[in-house]
């Protein structure tokens with residue numbers, strides 16, 4: 436994974452015209468914290484879990500990035516994710532470097548009390564690393580506002596003061612921000628509105644893969660805007676209605692039955708079919724590597740909004756570019772989440788809390804400015820990914836030059 440990052444940096448660094456020493460600095464993480472968390476389980480047995488926190492680069496500000504609880508977590512994976520946070524935070528121009536954390540654990544096997552002990556142990560292990568001006572964690576895969584609340588409580592106990600800006604993605608009553616729950620979808624929506632204007636597409640037809648936080652909120656925003664959402668899916672499969680799905684009904688079906696596939700009146704399709712439907716806008720919002728060399732020729736969408744991280748393989752990406760498809764890259768498309776995390780941190784630090792409309796207005800401005808900046812850095816609309824990477828590397832490079 437690190438070889439990929441180094442190859443990426445050599446290529447983007449060259450096209451961004453940055454010095455070799457900057458590429459060298461960015462090829463390695465600044466700091467890697469490792470620990471073994473030892474937890475007493477409810478039945479009295481003791482278990483250990485490997486845990487990591489990586490501060491990849493802090494030239495532009497404190498490290499920022501989520502903590503994931505997942506069995507596949509490794510030091511290498513967390514490091515790569517921390518690198519991508521450095522890039523994402525620079526693309527949307529928030530004053531942060533990049534970080535990430537993780538614990539190798541299957542949280543579904545833990546009771547609520549065990550999960551609380553693990554969350555608190557994580558903070559105790561890395562308390563030195565964290566702080567409102569040092570490194571600010573947030574939720575990621577299988578971590579949520581409750582876990583952020585336990586982590587905040589543990590941190591404040593250790594430092595013997597209140598410091599709500601130590602972590603974001605908190606419950607509202609502990610200093611969380613309004614709009615954080617839908618921020619990723621809304622940020623993507625604001626960007627894609629601009630993209631559609633640029634490609635002269637009004638009221639697109641839409642297919643969305645994944646119906647979790649990002650996908651389902653995007654579906655609601657799209658249908659509220661009067662766009663026809665003709666297909667959605669989750670891990671159990673997809674549904675398709677060329678006349679448009681009733682999204683409120685799909686949301687109810689998902690909530691009541693656990694899957695969108697139980698929605699009545701639509702044709703059942705597979706996740707693979709969904710990706711190749713004849714739609715204007717395709718939104719992968721589930722997992723990585725779903726648009727590949729194998730299916731990319733069949734993709735008919737004119738615009739792809741990458742709400743998921745890494746849904747398109749590099750090979751498929753090259754083919755999409757040749758086909759003239761406009762791909763809004765993940766580092767821009769799903770940066771609304773970390774942007775509202777930044778707003779949460781600002782509110783915690785000033786003690787002044789913003790109304791919903793104010794958060795939305797600020798998010799819209801940030802995302803639209805980021806899109807404009809990326810576009811200016813891109814040769815054309817089919818090369819937004821290259822533009823976003825170049826922009827980010829240039830921004831990090833500039834901060835590094837002032838420091839050395």
Ligand code: NAD
Pocket residue numbers: 619644645646647648649650668669670671706720721722723742743744769770772
């Ligand atoms: P989530 O867990 O809330 O939802 C994931 C959805 O994907 C679920 O509907 C699940 O059923 C579906 N899914 C899982 N495996 C699938 C498969 N093989 N095929 C089709 N669907 C499948 O997750 P989320 O928070 O919505 O995140 C989705 C993606 O967006 C991830 O790549 C995540 O990294 C990215 N992302 C999310 C946020 C955020 O704030 N939520 C921020 C940045 C990036």
